[in-house]
Amino acid sequence: MTTEMRRAALAPWSMRDRIVRLLAAGLLAPCLLALSACGAAKTPSDLAAADADLGLGDVVMMTWTTREAAGLLGHALSAEGLSIDPHRRAMIGAERFVPTDQTLSIVVSRDFTASVGAKYGPVGGKAEGASTTHVAYEVRITGYLELGPTDLKYRAESACCAGGTLSGSCGGYYVMRLIRGSGKAEYLQKLKGSASASAMDVVHASGGAAFRKLSTSHFEDTYFAYELAPLDSVCALLTPEEEMAPMQVAAKDNCYFTAYRESGERVTESWHLPDARLCWTVAELHSHGVEALLEFNVRFASAGSSRILSAADAVKPAEPDPAAAVPPSAVAVAPAPASPDAAKPPGASTAAKQPAPVPSLAAARVQIEGGSSAEVPADRAQAPAGAASAPSSAAGGSSARASAAPKAKP
Numbered sequence: 001m002t003t004e005m006r007r008a009a010l011a012p013w014s015m016r017d018r019i020v021r022l023l024a025a026g027l028l029a030p031c032l033l034a035l036s037a038c039g040a041a042k043t044p045s046d047l048a049a050a051d052a053d054l055g056l057g058d059v060v061m062m063t064w065t066t067r068e069a070a071g072l073l074g075h076a077l078s079a080e081g082l083s084i085d086p087h088r089r090a091m092i093g094a095e096r097f098v099p100t101d102q103t104l105s106i107v108v109s110r111d112f113t114a115s116v117g118a119k120y121g122p123v124g125g126k127a128e129g130a131s132t133t134h135v136a137y138e139v140r141i142t143g144y145l146e147l148g149p150t151d152l153k154y155r156a157e158s159a160c161c162a163g164g165t166l167s168g169s170c171g172g173y174y175v176m177r178l179i180r181g182s183g184k185a186e187y188l189q190k191l192k193g194s195a196s197a198s199a200m201d202v203v204h205a206s207g208g209a210a211f212r213k214l215s216t217s218h219f220e221d222t223y224f225a226y227e228l229a230p231l232d233s234v235c236a237l238l239t240p241e242e243e244m245a246p247m248q249v250a251a252k253d254n255c256y257f258t259a260y261r262e263s264g265e266r267v268t269e270s271w272h273l274p275d276a277r278l279c280w281t282v283a284e285l286h287s288h289g290v291e292a293l294l295e296f297n298v299r300f301a302s303a304g305s306s307r308i309l310s311a312a313d314a315v316k317p318a319e320p321d322p323a324a325a326v327p328p329s330a331v332a333v334a335p336a337p338a339s340p341d342a343a344k345p346p347g348a349s350t351a352a353k354q355p356a357p358v359p360s361l362a363a364a365r366v367q368i369e370g371g372s373s374a375e376v377p378a379d380r381a382q383a384p385a386g387a388a389s390a391p392s393s394a395a396g397g398s399s400a401r402a403s404a405a406p407k408a409k410p
Contacts, residue, residue, distance in 0.1 A: 074174060078170075136186040
């Protein structure tokens with residue numbers, strides 16, 4: 001260094017003047033080039049390694065977090081993708097929350113995250129332009145909600161199992177655990193080749209991958225991920241009766257109860273009941289449980305119409321008298337015994353039916369030819385019933401013969 005340069009460096013000038021004089025002397029330019037080279041060689045990593053296997057098992061990160069477990073825990077995955085079917089719960093059991101304190105830094109592909117939000121538009125990633133390829137999570141885990149294994153049961157109404165295997169109506173997994181915590185999620189687009197991006201928007205993952213930061217989302221004390229368990233092992237242990245529940249169609253409500261409190265609040269309930277009498281009885285019982293009841297009404301629907309009920313509908317109709325229910329025309333009348341003459345034609349005589357008179361012992365005396373006479377017993381002298389008209393002619397003939405016969409001499 002020359003004497004002039006040494007004097008310029010030690011002179012009590014301002015900093016600006018010193019820098020200008022050093023640049024003019026050619027001393028500062030090599031130092032700036034060396035600093036820029038050092039900075040380019042050492043680029044700090046802003047994120048964890050992308051798509052790294054962290055040993056988390058079957059854990060799926062959620063694009064949108066939630067604080068409600070309803071529609072998630074115990075539900076089966078849809079037949080396609082990693083989304084949860086909110087209408088098909090496959091497993092039930094006692095829920096328990098296990099607290100913990102952990103930190104998690106992870107960068108995962110968007111293909112391995114579950115989007116619960118919109119499917120179209122900027123949120124769903126269908127818009128033109130930049131789209132999310134990875135999501136970076138920085139989370140502090142506070143606990144997880146799980147189904148206890150001791151009373152875990154398959155829900156037959158889900159129809160996920162058939163014939164000892166998956167039925168095809170569900171995916172192969174169900175949600176056994178929800179992970180809760182606080183942190184942030186950064187939505188990234190992976191840069192390839194010489195893609196241009198502002199230096200302020202570019203972040204680097206461990207391993208050298210570069211990403212453009214698209215958006216950042218912060219969440220506080222919510223469920224942000226869930227752990228899956230296979231369903232095929234559950235189906236293999238079920239009997240045919242346990243696999244599917246019988247089809248049942250619930251009857252539509254036909255009894256409607258509406259009550260009003262003194263505050264003006266309206267209370268409504270409904271049931272399906274067989275008749276109006278039972279509808280009124282059930283509604284009246286429920287009215288006793290309404291505090292500060294002002295009034296209530298009951299409506300019963302039947303055969304396509306409905307009507308407002310009253311206390312008179314609660315009276316059970318009297319049972320009909322069985323005797324009164326039989327019409328007079330249905331009473332059987334026993335026929336009178338038939339008369340013996342009923343079958344005879346008009347004008348027919350009834351004399352032939354009358355028994356012949358029994359002759360006396362004197363009338364039975366008959367003269368025998370030759371002048372002898374004998375007495376015939378009455379039972380032998382009686383004519384048979386079939387010859388009722390013969391006695392008169394026979395008697396006449398006998399008398400004629402008896403009178404013509406000569407009298408025996410003494």
